[in-house]
Amino acid sequence: MSHSMKTIISLLKTETRMTVVALACLVLFAGCSFAPKYAKPVVQTPAAFKELAPEQLKEAEGWKAAEPKDDMIRGKWWEMFHEPELNELEDQVAVSNQTVAAALANFLAARAVVKQTQSQYFPTVTASPSVTRSRQSSLQTQSSSSPAPLTVTEYSLPFDASWELDFWGRIRNTVKANSLEAQATLADLENVRLTIQAEVAADYFQLRVLDAQKQLLDAAALAYQESLKLTQVQYDTGIASGQDVAQAETQLNTTRAQATDLGIQRAQLEHAIATLLGKPASSFSIATNPLTATTIAIPSGIPSQLLERRPDVAATERRVAEANAQIGVARAAYFPTITLSGSAGYQSTSVGNLFSGPSLAWSVGATLAQTLFDAGLRKAVTEQAWAIYQGTVANYRQTVLTAFQEVEDNLSTLRILSQELQQQNAAVESSQRYLTLANDRYKSGLDSYLNVITAQTTLLSNQRTAMNLRMQQMTASVQLIKALGGGWDVSHGRTEAIP
Numbered sequence: 001m002s003h004s005m006k007t008i009i010s011l012l013k014t015e016t017r018m019t020v021v022a023l024a025c026l027v028l029f030a031g032c033s034f035a036p037k038y039a040k041p042v043v044q045t046p047a048a049f050k051e052l053a054p055e056q057l058k059e060a061e062g063w064k065a066a067e068p069k070d071d072m073i074r075g076k077w078w079e080m081f082h083e084p085e086l087n088e089l090e091d092q093v094a095v096s097n098q099t100v101a102a103a104l105a106n107f108l109a110a111r112a113v114v115k116q117t118q119s120q121y122f123p124t125v126t127a128s129p130s131v132t133r134s135r136q137s138s139l140q141t142q143s144s145s146s147p148a149p150l151t152v153t154e155y156s157l158p159f160d161a162s163w164e165l166d167f168w169g170r171i172r173n174t175v176k177a178n179s180l181e182a183q184a185t186l187a188d189l190e191n192v193r194l195t196i197q198a199e200v201a202a203d204y205f206q207l208r209v210l211d212a213q214k215q216l217l218d219a220a221a222l223a224y225q226e227s228l229k230l231t232q233v234q235y236d237t238g239i240a241s242g243q244d245v246a247q248a249e250t251q252l253n254t255t256r257a258q259a260t261d262l263g264i265q266r267a268q269l270e271h272a273i274a275t276l277l278g279k280p281a282s283s284f285s286i287a288t289n290p291l292t293a294t295t296i297a298i299p300s301g302i303p304s305q306l307l308e309r310r311p312d313v314a315a316t317e318r319r320v321a322e323a324n325a326q327i328g329v330a331r332a333a334y335f336p337t338i339t340l341s342g343s344a345g346y347q348s349t350s351v352g353n354l355f356s357g358p359s360l361a362w363s364v365g366a367t368l369a370q371t372l373f374d375a376g377l378r379k380a381v382t383e384q385a386w387a388i389y390q391g392t393v394a395n396y397r398q399t400v401l402t403a404f405q406e407v408e409d410n411l412s413t414l415r416i417l418s419q420e421l422q423q424q425n426a427a428v429e430s431s432q433r434y435l436t437l438a439n440d441r442y443k444s445g446l447d448s449y450l451n452v453i454t455a456q457t458t459l460l461s462n463q464r465t466a467m468n469l470r471m472q473q474m475t476a477s478v479q480l481i482k483a484l485g486g487g488w489d490v491s492h493g494r495t496e497a498i499p
Contacts, residue, residue: 033169035176035328038321041393043400045304051411052300075487078201081293085286086204089277093196096278100196103189110182117175123163123340130156155354158345158361168335173328180322187315190488194311198482200276202475207269208291209471210262213464215290217259220460224252227456231449244449251453255460295418295473298480300411306403309485313403316396323389330385333378336370403483410480417473424466431459 078090094100133153166172228248234240274284307313344362348354371378438455441447 032167033173033328034331035169035173035325038324040317041320041396043307043397045307045400046404047302049300049303049404049407049411051408051415077481077487078197080296080298081201083204083293085289086201086293089200089204089273090197092277093200094193097193097196097276098278100189100193101278103185103192107182107185107189110178110185114175114178114182117171117178120164120171120174121166123161125159125161127157127159129158132156152349154347154349155351156345156347157354158343158347160341160343162339162341165338165340167338168332169328170332173325173332177322177325177329180318180325184315184318184322187311187318187490190311191315194482194486194488196276197486198478200273201478203269203273203276205291205293205474205478206471207266207273207286208289208293209467209474210266210269211288212290213467214259214262214266214288216460216463216467217255217262220456221252221255221259224248224255224456227452228252239445240449247449247453251456291467291470291474293474295414295477298477298484300407300480300484303404303407306407306485307400308490309488310403310483311485311488311490313396313399313485314490316392316399320389320392320396323385323392327382327385327389330378330382333371333381336368339367339369341365341367406483407480410476410483413476414473414480417469417476421466421469421473424462424469428459428462428466431455431462435459 076087076090078086131153133151135151164171228245231240231244231248235242235245270284270286271281273286274281277284301309307317342362342364344360346354346359347361348356348359353359435452435455435458438447438451442449442452
């Protein structure tokens with residue numbers, strides 16, 4: 001065996017022994033972490049929603065108490081409305097919406113940061129081969145007892161390695177904090193997606209109600225046109241006055257103008273849906289079709305499930321855990337940094353002798369770095385980390401309170417709208433009877449045409465009010481599903497974020 005091979009083997013044995021020692025030390029101190037033991041912040045959680053009391057359930061439609069195996073909205077929640085066109089629109093949100101695309105990019109960036117910090121677990125190895133040609137001073141050569149050549153070419157192939165030992169958990173807590181941020185960013189992505197999906201559904205139902213109102217106004221205009229013809233005939237025969245004819249014309253034109261005015265709102269809603277789908281408004285349209293969807297029973301579950309089902313709550317809670325890990329990073333700065341380093345390579349003035357034994361050079365060592373004075377910098381950084389943690393805890397609790405409020409708001413809205421719709425439908429029925437009587441009395445010559453116009457206006461107004469209440473009910477149903485977290489669950493984001 002050549003001398004160079006023996007030297008390399010000896011070097012490898014030396015480095016192996018040092019590696020074993022380093023690994024043993026790493027294992028010895030692996031449990032050393034200065035991050036506080038994390039516990040999810042405590043929040044006051046009611047046992048049940050106030051609006052889901054038994055006496056409230058009897059008064060309303062649009063939600064139901066959770067039953068076994070039916071305590072969660074699952075998957076594509078919009079399919080509960082049985083609207084095929086809405087299903088097609090919702091399926092495009094995750095693919096084309098640019099806000100969702102930006103949130104996805106943020107998540108991918110956060111996951112890449114996790115990979116970056118995980119690389120600190122391993123040594124960094126670099127190679128820097130070089131070729132240097134130099135010329136010495138001729139005067140220096142003359143004064144030397146053994147003259148050297150004036151021009152020398154030196155070849156070098158060094159390999160350098162350094163490894164920071166994570167004795168105090170700085171790297172581990174940094175990786176943990178970044179992993180938690182990635183999980184929070186994933187929950188942010190789901191929250192953005194849920195928000196866009198709810199907005200698409202709400203806009204869709206509003207558009208369909210406008211279609212229904214347009215259909216109602218068009219039908220009313222046809223009825224008013226027939227009334228105008230009747231009034232004109234009666235005027236020609238001397239039964240009705242010119243004032244009656246003018247009133248009938250005014251009512252007809254006003255109703256037509258109201259039907260036309262709906263086109264503005266419909267166009268804007270159509271444009272909004274196009275933008276939510278990531279499409280140009282100029283190339284997108286939705287065919288006219290009155291609202292056919294009805295109120296559905298929404299499983300609301302219990303308040304504590306909001307902590308698992310709402311992505312915004314999950315994101316805030318993950319950031320609390322992240323801030324907790326950052327305290328460990330700040331505390332680790334009080335202790336010395338220990339770095340192992342080594343280098344090995346070849347140096348020679350000839351390429352032919354570059355890999356020979358005499359050309360081999362190596363070195364190993366360890367460095368300990370400790371800050372002796374920083375004028376309170378580390379203390380201030382630690383205080384900052386604690387303050388940030390306390391702030392994230394407050395944000396988490398506020399997010400939970402807001403979640404409870406949003407659920408209760410929409411539950412109460414649905415309950416009250418249910419009662420109001422019953423009353424409004426009764427008003428529509430009585431208005432219809434009022435119009436029938438007014439027409440009969442006008443045709444009999446007992447009343448003036450003004451009574452007919454009043455009855456027609458009252459009926460149309462009540463019908464439009466009922467439709468608006470139905471729109472509010474559908475929108476509140478969508479918002480309740482959103483407030484309950486849609487079909488998402490916190491377990492979806494706990495493993496996917498960590499590479």
